Amino acid sequence: MTTNKETILETSGLTKKLGGKPVVKDVNLRIGRGDIYGFLGPNGAGKTTTIRMLLGLAKPTRGSIRIFGKDISKDRLAILRSVGSLVEYPSYYGHLNAIENLEAVRRLLTVPKNRIDEVLSVVRLTKDAKRPVKGYSLGMKQRLGIATALLGNPELLVLDEPTNGLDPAGILEIRELIKSLPKSHGVTILISSHLLSEIEQMATRVGIIAKGSLIYEDRIEKLRERSQGHIHLGVSEPEEAWKLLSASGVKASLVEGKLTVAEKNNAAIAAIVARLVGERHQVYRVEEEKVSLESIFLDMTGVEGSL
Amino acid sequence: MIGMIRSEWIKLRRSVVWLLAAVSPLFVAVIGMVELEKEADFPWVAVLSIASALHAMLFLPLLVGIFSALVCRYEHASGGWKQMLSLPVSRMQVYAVKLGMVMLLIAVTQLLLLLFVLLLGFMKGFGGDIPWSLLMKSMLGGWVACLPLAALQLFVSIAFHSFATPLAVNVILTLPNMLIVNSSQYGPYYPWAQPMLAMMPREDYGFGAFNLSMETLFIVVLGSFCVFGLAGLIYFQKKSV
Ligand SMILES: Nc1ncnc2c1ncn2[C@@H]1O[C@H](COP(=O)(O)OP(=O)(O)OP(=O)(O)O)[C@@H](O)[C@H]1O
Ligand SMILES: [Mg+2]
Numbered sequence: 226m227t228t229n230k231e232t233i234l235e236t237s238g239l240t241k242k243l244g245g246k247p248v249v250k251d252v253n254l255r256i257g258r259g260d261i262y263g264f265l266g267p268n269g270a271g272k273t274t275t276i277r278m279l280l281g282l283a284k285p286t287r288g289s290i291r292i293f294g295k296d297i298s299k300d301r302l303a304i305l306r307s308v309g310s311l312v313e314y315p316s317y318y319g320h321l322n323a324i325e326n327l328e329a330v331r332r333l334l335t336v337p338k339n340r341i342d343e344v345l346s347v348v349r350l351t352k353d354a355k356r357p358v359k360g361y362s363l364g365m366k367q368r369l370g371i372a373t374a375l376l377g378n379p380e381l382l383v384l385d386e387p388t389n390g391l392d393p394a395g396i397l398e399i400r401e402l403i404k405s406l407p408k409s410h411g412v413t414i415l416i417s418s419h420l421l422s423e424i425e426q427m428a429t430r431v432g433i434i435a436k437g438s439l440i441y442e443d444r445i446e447k448l449r450e451r452s453q454g455h456i457h458l459g460v461s462e463p464e465e466a467w468k469l470l471s472a473s474g475v476k477a478s479l480v481e482g483k484l485t486v487a488e489k490n491n492a493a494i495a496a497i498v499a500r501l502v503g504e505r506h507q508v509y510r511v512e513e514e515k516v517s518l519e520s521i522f523l524d525m526t527g528v529e530g531s532l
Numbered sequence: 533m534i535g536m537i538r539s540e541w542i543k544l545r546r547s548v549v550w551l552l553a554a555v556s557p558l559f560v561a562v563i564g565m566v567e568l569e570k571e572a573d574f575p576w577v578a579v580l581s582i583a584s585a586l587h588a589m590l591f592l593p594l595l596v597g598i599f600s601a602l603v604c605r606y607e608h609a610s611g612g613w614k615q616m617l618s619l620p621v622s623r624m625q626v627y628a629v630k631l632g633m634v635m636l637l638i639a640v641t642q643l644l645l646l647l648f649v650l651l652l653g654f655m656k657g658f659g660g661d662i663p664w665s666l667l668m669k670s671m672l673g674g675w676v677a678c679l680p681l682a683a684l685q686l687f688v689s690i691a692f693h694s695f696a697t698p699l700a701v702n703v704i705l706t707l708p709n710m711l712i713v714n715s716s717q718y719g720p721y722y723p724w725a726q727p728m729l730a731m732m733p734r735e736d737y738g739f740g741a742f743n744l745s746m747e748t749l750f751i752v753v754l755g756s757f758c759v760f761g762l763a764g765l766i767y768f769q770k771k772s773v
Contacts, residue, residue, distance in 0.1 A: 277772070277773075280618040281617075281618070282614060282772065282773050283773070284770075284772070302620045303620075305620040308618070310618045313611075314611060315610075316610055318543055318606050319609060319610055320546050320547065321543065321546060325542055328539075330539070330615070330619065332535040332539035332542070333535055333536060333539055333619045334619065334620070
């Protein structure tokens with residue numbers, strides 16, 4: 226299914242070689258207006274390298290990038306006026322306080338001064354705004370980074386692992402904030418992470434990158450469909466039950482005495498149970514086993530667990 | 533452009549390093565106080581000679597290096613380059629403003645020196661009129677002659693992440709000044725020696741590179757400034773951050 230939404234960001238054949246070897250290979254991203262695009266990949270996959278190119282911080286070896294319909298290599302300034310970003314770890318001037326940090330950035334944008342108070346309250350830093358940022362905790366620096374990204378009222382927000390170093394409450398808070406932005410301000414968001422679980426609760430689309438190649442790009446629902454698992458039936462005589470179901474055209478398997486059916490919808494399951502009961506089988510359990518999105522992700526990226 | 537200058541000022545004003553600008557002029561004034569004879573024939577020229585030997589030969593090139601490293605330091609420290617360059621600013625503008633800030637700090641230094649020299653003159657009761665043209669030529673000449681060095685040091689400071697590396701390079705290359713200023717062949721081409729050659733009162737000294745005409749020196753200074761400035765700018769334009 227294709228969406229007819231206006232394309233905000235599009236790359237074609239995006240490639241970057243570093244030290245002779247390609248770390249981003251032929252990546253074609255497409256992000257529509259209002260999307261929350263989850264850009265996923267394990268460590269070292271090339272997420273940050275891709276994002277650097279999107280922001281004009283590094284030049285692609287090959288390929289092109291169009292944002293708001295403009296080419297980044299030609300209209301960088303016009304594009305960046307409407308982009309807010311946080312790359313890899315938060316940037317800050319340690320000897321300045323949060324207000325001065327934001328003021329140093331505001332001077333390069335065209336936004337009114339009261340915007341500083343607004344973004345500070347959005348990330349709940351108002352209370353600590355007057356002390357030097359070098360004394361902030363990692364989570365507070367991260368929040369200042371997000372405030373900086375929001376300062377210029379961006380149309381496109383690019384966040385590279387924005388929940389790095391945040392505690393669960395902080396992660397939740399940022400997630401709610403990110404979810405609210407497209408609705409309240411029409412912002413489009415690209416957010417990278419190496420954790421699917423973190424993205425799946427807010428993303429509308431996902432792109433998965435592994436070893437520099439984009440191996441998957443679709444709506445989050447498509448990925449969710451893949452995570453639907455199997456229904457296990459606990460019955461008194463599995464062998465007999467399996468024969469019965471197979472004979473009546475139901476796809477079922479029997480592995481080590483465990484009966485599993487491929488059907489997933491409610492009506493089909495109900496019919497199967499009724500049939501078994503009708504033939505005097507005793508049905509003890511009907512269980513669903515989900516394949517977690519996490520394990521699909523690991524399968525796709527070919528990474529064996531995490532450290 | 534104005535916005536960027538104000539942005540730079542916000543970052544700079546909280547740093548104490550620029551107070552160093554006052555150290556060298558103060559030093560010159562103290563030495564002048566101790567060393568100068570009241571009856572010297574040309575006391576203003578004598579003060580300028582002290583200023584050249586101490587300030588222009590040693591402190592000024594070191595300050596250029598320190599200021600250049602300073603304006604890059606807070607960008608290197610915590611991802612400042614990355615943040616600044618993903619805002620709607622052109623790299624050319626960033627480079628120009630950084631260089632401008634260095635030259636502004638040097639201008640402050642030169643003004644302080646002028647102030648201290650005048651103060652010294654009054655306190656010691658130098659006779660005659662104040663030789664404004666001689667003083668201004670020296671101060672302004674010294675400032676202009678810092679341009680190539682500022683461009684070079686800014687280049688090095690942008691290239692190296694550490695604060696110490698550009699400073700070490702600068703100290704090592706400042707030390708040979710004492711020898712190089714005596715060479716009429718190499719002196720004018722050595723960026724670390726140019727401030728001294730420009731600040732030295734010409735009338736009374738005619739050795740080594742000093743008998744060189746002001747015009748020749750400034751053609752060399754401006755020429756090398758263009759070369760170093762352009763090289764630094766091109767490097768900065770291409771740099772991945
Ligand atoms: N300057 C460089 N020279 C050579 N290789 C580099 C350079 N910078 C990054 N790489 C390599 O590029 C690859 C991609 O790095 P990148 O930082 O884009 O990964 P990432 O997806 O952001 O990972 P993470 O989740 O750890 O942030 C890595 O294998 C890294 O080693
Ligand atoms: Mg990264």
